[in-house]
Amino acid sequence: MRLPRPLEDLIDQLQKLPSIGPKTAQRLALYILKLPSEEARRLARVIIDVQDKVFPCSICGNLTDSDPCSICSNPTRSINSLCIVEEASDIIPIERTGYNGRYFVLNRGFKLMDDSDPADMDVQPLLHILNDGKVQEVILALNPTIDGEVLSRFLATVISGHNVKVTRLAYGLPIGGDIEFADEITLRRALEGRKEF
Amino acid sequence: MYYRSRSIILRTRDLRESDQLVTVFTEKEGKLTAVAKGVKKPKSSLRGCVQPFCHSQLFFSQGRELDLITQGRLIDFFGNSREDLNRTLYIMYMMELLDKSLMDKAPLPHLYLSLVEVLKLMDQDGFNPLLVRYFESQLLTHLGYRPVLDRCVGCGSRLSDHYTFSLADGGLVCGACPVGSRRIDLRGDCLALLRLLSQGALPAIRRVKVSREAMRQLEYFLELYLEYHVERKFRVKNTIRWLKQAMPVSI
Ligand SMILES: [Zn+2]
Ligand SMILES: [Zn+2]
Numbered sequence: 001m002r003l004p005r006p007l008e009d010l011i012d013q014l015q016k017l018p019s020i021g022p023k024t025a026q027r028l029a030l031y032i033l034k035l036p037s038e039e040a041r042r043l044a045r046v047i048i049d050v051q052d053k054v055f056p057c058s059i060c061g062n063l064t065d066s067d068p069c070s071i072c073s074n075p076t077r078s079i080n081s082l083c084i085v086e087e088a089s090d091i092i093p094i095e096r097t098g099y100n101g102r103y104f105v106l107n108r109g110f111k112l113m114d115d116s117d118p119a120d121m122d123v124q125p126l127l128h129i130l131n132d133g134k135v136q137e138v139i140l141a142l143n144p145t146i147d148g149e150v151l152s153r154f155l156a157t158v159i160s161g162h163n164v165k166v167t168r169l170a171y172g173l174p175i176g177g178d179i180e181f182a183d184e185i186t187l188r189r190a191l192e193g194r195k196e197f
Numbered sequence: 198m199y200y201r202s203r204s205i206i207l208r209t210r211d212l213r214e215s216d217q218l219v220t221v222f223t224e225k226e227g228k229l230t231a232v233a234k235g236v237k238k239p240k241s242s243l244r245g246c247v248q249p250f251c252h253s254q255l256f257f258s259q260g261r262e263l264d265l266i267t268q269g270r271l272i273d274f275f276g277n278s279r280e281d282l283n284r285t286l287y288i289m290y291m292m293e294l295l296d297k298s299l300m301d302k303a304p305l306p307h308l309y310l311s312l313v314e315v316l317k318l319m320d321q322d323g324f325n326p327l328l329v330r331y332f333e334s335q336l337l338t339h340l341g342y343r344p345v346l347d348r349c350v351g352c353g354s355r356l357s358d359h360y361t362f363s364l365a366d367g368g369l370v371c372g373a374c375p376v377g378s379r380r381i382d383l384r385g386d387c388l389a390l391l392r393l394l395s396q397g398a399l400p401a402i403r404r405v406k407v408s409r410e411a412m413r414q415l416e417y418f419l420e421l422y423l424e425y426h427v428e429r430k431f432r433v434k435n436t437i438r439w440l441k442q443a444m445p446v447s448i
Pocket of ligand 2: 371
């Protein structure tokens with residue numbers, strides 16, 4: 001059986017979303033079809049809005065709908081420490097820790113084996129912040145993967161010309177985990193980063 | 198259907214939320230790509246054994262499209278190499294070589310053993326570019342492109358003074374035989390090293406002292422030869438070159 005064309009188009013579009021397979025796409029499309037008209041219109045509108053109104057902050061790269069973003073324009077936040085993350089979504093968990101410094105969002109990862117080159121990395125906005133001379137510590141908070149490691153080392157080199165302390169998040173064991181089941185890489189690094197007790 | 202094999206992890210790619218696609222070079226089955234479920238969750242016990250260039254015993258279950266990695270046990274994670282940016286980068290280059298040149302599920306157990314040996318030595322002895330070259334030459338041999346270096350690849354005659362290397366024919370060509378357009382000069386120390394590498398004598402290779410120039414020529418030759426036959430460009434190597442320029446002190 002052939003589905004009506006508009007329905008098929010919707011299924012096609014939904015299927016392009018991450019982690020959505022053909023069956024889920026079909027279910028979602030049928031669900032959308034049955035929505036009250038006002039709801040469906042609202043959904044379409046917010047999709048367009050998010051594209052039109054959300055953009056990276058001109059200072060830190062965080063996603064925002066006003067420039068500079070709410071973090072950069074907050075006078076109570078310390079400019080002494082700058083935390084570098086790969087994606088804006090990484091800010092959310094760090095915010096929950098009570099961190100009160102600023103951020104710099106790279107807005108892209110780096111994959112050694114894919115078509116990404118550190119040469120394409122735009123570090124000018126980062127250097128611009130550091131040139132102000134107010135930042136005293138840069139915290140590298142990239143993912144603990146080989147790609148994140150290589151990128152951290154590269155960024156540390158870029159920053160080294162400025163008179164700031166560069167630190168990296170420590171490796172540790174997850175709370176509630178079991179040492180018996182901890183992987184050896186984490187354990188080895190947790191041992192190296194142990195603290196006096 | 199279940200099977201298990203010792204494996205070296207070549208690369209990982211994100212799949213759904215917490216799942217990853219893991220490409221591995223297994224001892225028994227050759228290269229294959231399988232799904233590691235829940236591996237990005239903090240409590241995953243599999244995560245530690247499916248990181249790039251880990252040596253792990255993996256348990257698979259056959260799926261309709263993709264096989265599943267059900268369990269794993271880490272054999273070695275080559276911790277010294279992992280802490281060293283230079284070694285990490287060159288090992289990732291070797292992982293990329295395998296990922297791009299091996300066919301799926303075509304077992305190459307001898308190549309597998311060479312790889313494990315190189316990773317072990319690199320971890321023990323520190324970085325040695327000759328080990329990378331040795332691995333490249335082992336890969337070429339197992340892919341069926343072992344260069345002919347002891348006679349003319351065209352007519353089989355002994356080589357006199359006039360010879361050149363033909364990339365297409367995969368060997369030295371004498372002055373009397375026709376050579377294609379893709380040729381490269383190969384002589385002196387570089388040729389001697391290449392002969393040593395293709396004999397596969399690892400203990401001798403570890404001891405040999407090589408001049409900078411011969412090493413550069415050897416690297417250049419193997420890169421051309423690999424790219425010619427595998428017909429792929431290797432990205433990690435370009436990235437290493439770029440990083441060496443951008444951060445000369447660290448690498
Ligand atoms: Zn901002
Ligand atoms: Zn000949």
